Amino acid sequence: MSEGGNPASGHGTDWAYAHCEALVRDGDPDRYFATLFAPAAHRPHLFALAAFSLEVARVRDAVSSPMPGEIRLQWWRDALQGEARGDVRANPVAAALDDTIVRRRLPRQPLVDLVDARVFDLYDDPMPSVRDLEGYCGETASVLIRLGGLILAEGGEPGGAAAAGHAGVAQAVTGLLRALPWHARRGQVYLPADVLAAHGVTREDVVSGRGGPGLAGACADLRALARRHLDAFEGARATISPAAGAAYLPVALVPDYLAAMERPGTDPLRSAIDLPRWRRVFRLWRASRRFR
Numbered sequence: 001m002s003e004g005g006n007p008a009s010g011h012g013t014d015w016a017y018a019h020c021e022a023l024v025r026d027g028d029p030d031r032y033f034a035t036l037f038a039p040a041a042h043r044p045h046l047f048a049l050a051a052f053s054l055e056v057a058r059v060r061d062a063v064s065s066p067m068p069g070e071i072r073l074q075w076w077r078d079a080l081q082g083e084a085r086g087d088v089r090a091n092p093v094a095a096a097l098d099d100t101i102v103r104r105r106l107p108r109q110p111l112v113d114l115v116d117a118r119v120f121d122l123y124d125d126p127m128p129s130v131r132d133l134e135g136y137c138g139e140t141a142s143v144l145i146r147l148g149g150l151i152l153a154e155g156g157e158p159g160g161a162a163a164a165g166h167a168g169v170a171q172a173v174t175g176l177l178r179a180l181p182w183h184a185r186r187g188q189v190y191l192p193a194d195v196l197a198a199h200g201v202t203r204e205d206v207v208s209g210r211g212g213p214g215l216a217g218a219c220a221d222l223r224a225l226a227r228r229h230l231d232a233f234e235g236a237r238a239t240i241s242p243a244a245g246a247a248y249l250p251v252a253l254v255p256d257y258l259a260a261m262e263r264p265g266t267d268p269l270r271s272a273i274d275l276p277r278w279r280r281v282f283r284l285w286r287a288s289r290r291f292r
Contacts, residue, residue, distance in 0.1 A: 013099045017044040019092035020051035027054045030250050033281055037288040038152060038246035045104055045151045046247075048096035052076075053144055055093050056114065060121045069122040076115045080108050104151045110143045126189040126196065126203050130225065133192050134169050141175075142168025148247030149240070160240035160248075166233040167251040173226040174254045177219060177261060178273045184209065195221050211269045219268045223258050230254055237290075245291025252287035253280055 024047050025032045035046045056076060063069040079088045079098070089095040101108060117139035120127070127133045142165045149158030176183070176190045183190060184206050191206065198221075199214040206215065233251060240248065253275065260266070260273050275283075 013095050016089075016092040016096035016099070017048060020044070020047040020096045023047075023051045023054060023093070027058075029277075030253055030280060033277075034246065034249035034284050037249060037284060042152055042154075042246075044096070045100040046148055048093070048100040049144060049147055049151070051093045052097045052111070053114065053140070056118050057121070057140075059118065063122075066122040070119065073115050073119060073122075077112055080112050080115070100151070105155065106147055106150060110139075110147060113139050114143055121188070124187045124189070124207075126191065126193040128192065129194045130192045133173070133190065134225075136190075137169040137172035138165055140168075141172035142166075144168070145247050145251075149244030152244045152247055153241055154243070156241065156243065158241045158244035158247075160236060160244065163233050163236035163240050163248070166229040166236065167248050170226045170229040170233060170254050171251045173222055173229070174257050177222055177226075177268070178257060180206075180219070181269050181271070184269055191218055191222065206269070209269055211267065215268060219261070223261060226254060226258060240291070242291045246288065248291075249284050249287050252283050256283060 021032075021044070024035070028050060031050050032047075035043050035050070038046055056073065059069045059072045063072065076094075079091075079094050089098065097111075100106065101111075117136050120136060127136065145168050146158075146161065146164040149160060149164065152158065180191070187207050189196075189203050189206050191201075193203075195218045196202065196206070196214075199217040201212075201214040201218055205211065230251070233248075256275055256279065257273055260275065261268070261271075265271075266273075
């Protein structure tokens with residue numbers, strides 16, 4: 001496997017990188033648009049990283065029970081650690097990810113930790129506590145930002161380790177609140193049990209669609225949590241290398257999503273929270289200019 005060069009310049013994994021870009025464009029448009037503000041030479045590697053995250057996040061959708069999901073996640077662990085059987089590189093996401101890890105000298109353990117965190121997705125138990133939720137968000141969302149920064153810094157120091165942690169938690173908590181109606185319909189509860197209990201809400205209240213004032217209060221607490229991490233991210237922004245800035249762009253959409261959740265008449269279990277494409281792209285463009 002050769003190193004260096006642009007994967008878009010005739011390298012044998014072009015097909016894999018193209019697959020990853022299409023996957024992210026369809027499955028995570030916010031990250032797709034944010035990646036377009038990164039230097040062109042780095043975009044394929046960022047798409048590979050994001051596509052891997054999407055594939056692992058979708059394991060539950062592809063299985064009928066937790067055990068097959070555990071097996072699929074183990075395949076990804078083995079692929080990352082070089083222990084998978086069969087031709088791992090026949091999988092386009094695995095091929096592009098492995099090429100990215102080698103070319104950009106990324107650490108593998110954070111990606112294994114991401115896979116481990118996604119085991120929670122296979123089961124229907126509520127997130128135990130706020131601390132557990134922050135840990136889950138850190139291992140699934142913050143790690144993408146941190147590794148994206150390493151890609152963009154081209155071997156230099158991307159800085160902003162704490163900033164990546166806070167940005168990822170703010171972004172992921174907001175995303176989980178947006179996805180609450182969908183998660184509830186299929187029996188998943190990412191809202192921390194300690195927050196639910198403080199508002200007199202049970203798991204059954206969430207998955208049955210009963211909701212009520214208690215659930216509204218719990219969601220308000222989580223929006224406040226997202227904003228605390230957003231504020232901490234802003235406080236650490238100066239530590240981020242400008243070269244790594246594009247990895248942080250998706251967090252620029254968090255304030256607008258949180259504000260949309262607080263509009264009168266919004267139901268956390270039924271309302272779709274979205275932004276017009278033009279507004280998302282404008283927010284990302286404006287954020288990109290702050291890292292120049």
